[in-house]
Amino acid sequence: MRDLRTLGHSGLLVSPLTLGTMTMANPGWGSDEKESGRILDRFLQAGGNAIDTADVYADGATEELLGRLISDRGIRDAVVIATKYGFGGGGGLVTGGAGRATMVRALEGSLRRLATDRIDLYWMHTWDGLTPASEVVQGMADLIAAGKVSHWGLSNTPAWFAAQAITLARAHGLPTPIALQLEYSLVARDIEREHVPAARELGMGVVPWSPLAGGFLTGKYRRDDPAAAAGGRLTKDNPFSDSKFTDHNWAVLDALAEVAEGVGRPAAEVATAWVLDRPAVDTVLVGARTLDQLNTSLAAAEHPLPSDARERLDAASAQDLGYPYDIFTPRMAANICGGGTPVHRLR
Numbered sequence: 001m002r003d004l005r006t007l008g009h010s011g012l013l014v015s016p017l018t019l020g021t022m023t024m025a026n027p028g029w030g031s032d033e034k035e036s037g038r039i040l041d042r043f044l045q046a047g048g049n050a051i052d053t054a055d056v057y058a059d060g061a062t063e064e065l066l067g068r069l070i071s072d073r074g075i076r077d078a079v080v081i082a083t084k085y086g087f088g089g090g091g092g093l094v095t096g097g098a099g100r101a102t103m104v105r106a107l108e109g110s111l112r113r114l115a116t117d118r119i120d121l122y123w124m125h126t127w128d129g130l131t132p133a134s135e136v137v138q139g140m141a142d143l144i145a146a147g148k149v150s151h152w153g154l155s156n157t158p159a160w161f162a163a164q165a166i167t168l169a170r171a172h173g174l175p176t177p178i179a180l181q182l183e184y185s186l187v188a189r190d191i192e193r194e195h196v197p198a199a200r201e202l203g204m205g206v207v208p209w210s211p212l213a214g215g216f217l218t219g220k221y222r223r224d225d226p227a228a229a230a231g232g233r234l235t236k237d238n239p240f241s242d243s244k245f246t247d248h249n250w251a252v253l254d255a256l257a258e259v260a261e262g263v264g265r266p267a268a269e270v271a272t273a274w275v276l277d278r279p280a281v282d283t284v285l286v287g288a289r290t291l292d293q294l295n296t297s298l299a300a301a302e303h304p305l306p307s308d309a310r311e312r313l314d315a316a317s318a319q320d321l322g323y324p325y326d327i328f329t330p331r332m333a334a335n336i337c338g339g340g341t342p343v344h345r346l347r
């Protein structure tokens with residue numbers, strides 16, 4: 001794997017690929033303890049150091065399994081453990097949300113299940129549409145001051161909320177969010193409108209989730225019969241199964257298949273390599289149900305795409321940025337800036 005890099009403007013060093021664990025211990029579309037251990041060992045052996053999980057995965061069973069795997073191997077200090085809070089359970093109690101009470105209670109549960117005394121990177125899993133940025137900033141600052149969390153980040157949040165959080169933290173001398181964890185793939189480029197420019201401007205790393213769109217970009221699903229990939233995650237009941245089979249996405253998949261054939265690599269590897277080298281991306285969350293799947297994703301870090309392949313994929317998967325971004329074309333930039341096409345030296 002390529003060298004470790006800092007995550008956003010921080011001293012946290014992560015590998016270019018982070019091992020996603022949403023599949024581990026998941027009874028419906030995941031892997032058991034033995035396969036999860038093999039996947040973890042292979043990831044570490046390939047030079048990976050960062051592991052992403054969440055309190056909500058398999059109702060806590062994923063964190064418990066990960067805690068066992070890490071303790072059994074005695075590798076706690078050699079890995080970056082990231083977990084998340086905010087998606088609560090049901091049962092009539094307020095067990096979720098982004099607020100401070102949930103943040104503190106959830107962290108205690110994660111520490112216990114992961115059998116550790118600190119979380120290296122703690123994520124707000126999703127904004128709840130209610131909690132003010134100031135509450136999240138101060139809550140994270142207090143957890144860091146208590147030594148229970150080292151760094152923090154924001155997942156699934158509007159870009160304005162992230163911009164407000166990092167600005168507040170800076171203004172008050174508090175620890176800033178260092179990264180944004182967001183869906184990003186050849187068929188999910190919405191974050192290029194607001195989140196990627198905000199991350200670059202403000203010094204946060206982008207950490208894409210679902211780089212293969214839950215398996216869609218592996219090429220195993222067929223337009224005439226999406227269920228053909230029998231047993232594939234998108235044929236099963238889960239939060240990722242219903243939205244990928246659109247005309248636009250099938251066209252992107254056709255282009256991906258052509259590019260993959262051209263470079264002689266599997267579609268899954270090419271799709272992951274495309275995300276890995278996008279601007280602002282520091283580390284990509286790879287998801288694997290089997291060891292073979294992990295090996296394909298790991299190869300993406302060894303085989304960067306040639307520029308013509310990248311340009312073909314950029315064009316085939318482009319999304320309309322819409323207003324006001326359609327104003328900022330090179331032609332308009334020349335009008336605004338008095339001739340020529342000025343370049344920002346830091347971007």
Ligand SMILES: NC(=O)c1ccc[n+]([C@@H]2O[C@H](COP(=O)([O-])OP(=O)(O)OC[C@H]3O[C@@H](n4cnc5c(N)ncnc54)[C@H](OP(=O)(O)O)[C@@H]3O)[C@@H](O)[C@H]2O)c1
Nearest residue numbers: 020021022209210211212213214215218232233285287293
């Ligand atoms: N912050 C968030 O809200 C959020 C949301 C989602 C995920 N995440 C994180 O991101 C990580 C990665 O997300 P993801 O699992 O959705 O990633 P993904 O790479 O888009 O999907 C992974 C799935 O694709 C299939 N697959 C992978 N490689 C394959 C291959 N070579 N050939 C055929 N099928 C293959 C497998 O499913 P099947 O074999 O079962 O079809 C696998 O479980 C998660 O583990 C989690 O840590 C975060």
